[in-house]
Amino acid sequence: MIVDQLSQWRNYFTNPVWKIIFSELLALNENTPEMEKKIHGDDIILKVFSYTTVDPRDDLAELESHRRYLDIHTSIINTERIDWYPAKSLKVIKPYDDAEDAGYYARPQSACAGIVMTPGLFALFGPSDAHMPRLHAAGKPEAVKKAVMKIRIDIPFQ
Numbered sequence: 001m002i003v004d005q006l007s008q009w010r011n012y013f014t015n016p017v018w019k020i021i022f023s024e025l026l027a028l029n030e031n032t033p034e035m036e037k038k039i040h041g042d043d044i045i046l047k048v049f050s051y052t053t054v055d056p057r058d059d060l061a062e063l064e065s066h067r068r069y070l071d072i073h074t075s076i077i078n079t080e081r082i083d084w085y086p087a088k089s090l091k092v093i094k095p096y097d098d099a100e101d102a103g104y105y106a107r108p109q110s111a112c113a114g115i116v117m118t119p120g121l122f123a124l125f126g127p128s129d130a131h132m133p134r135l136h137a138a139g140k141p142e143a144v145k146k147a148v149m150k151i152r153i154d155i156p157f158q
Helices: 006-011 016-026
Strands: 002-007 035-040 045-054 063-065 069-077 080-086 092-097 102-105 111-118 121-125 127-136 143-152
Touching: 002 006, 002 111, 006 016, 006 121, 016 035, 016 045, 016 143, 045 069, 069 111, 069 127, 111 121, 121 127
Parallel strands: none
Antiparallel strands: 002 121, 035 045, 045 143, 063 102, 063 127, 069 121, 069 143, 080 111, 080 127, 092 102
16 A cells, blocks of 8 residues: 655656556546546546545445555545555455455454545555545545546556
8 A cells, every 4th residue: 555645656656657647646626527537448547436425334335455456546525534454354245356356345343544535645555455435534424526546457567
C-alpha cells in the first residue's frame, strides 16, 4: 500500500506509463462526469463514481482484495475512510472470483490502518492489500465523488 499526495507520485514511479495514469488523476475535478474510461485498453481503466459513505457494519461496506489489477483510489469531492488489512491475515467469506477480480473477507473488530481520503490524496492497493472503502470519515454519512484507477498488474510498461 502507498498513501501520499497525488502531486508526489514521482517519488514512487518512474516508468512513463505512470505519467499517463497520474495525469488523468490530477485532471479530475468536481465537474468530471461519472464514467468508466479505458486509458490503455483493459490494462488501465479509470472509473469515476459517487456514493454516500456508510458505517463499517453496513452490508455495503465490503472488505476486498484483487489479483489482476492494482487499485488507485482518490477522492474528488468530500472525504471517506478506507480501512486496510493484510489479506493473508483475514478469513475469506467469498473466494476470489477471476471474472470479478475480487475476493471478499470477514471484517475483524478493528482495522490495521484507517486512511482518511481527502481530495488530493491517493492510495494504491496491491494484491496483498485488503481494503474496505466507502466508510464514514467523520462518523456520519457523506456524499463522496471519487475515482479508482485499475492498473493491470502484468501490464507491459515499455
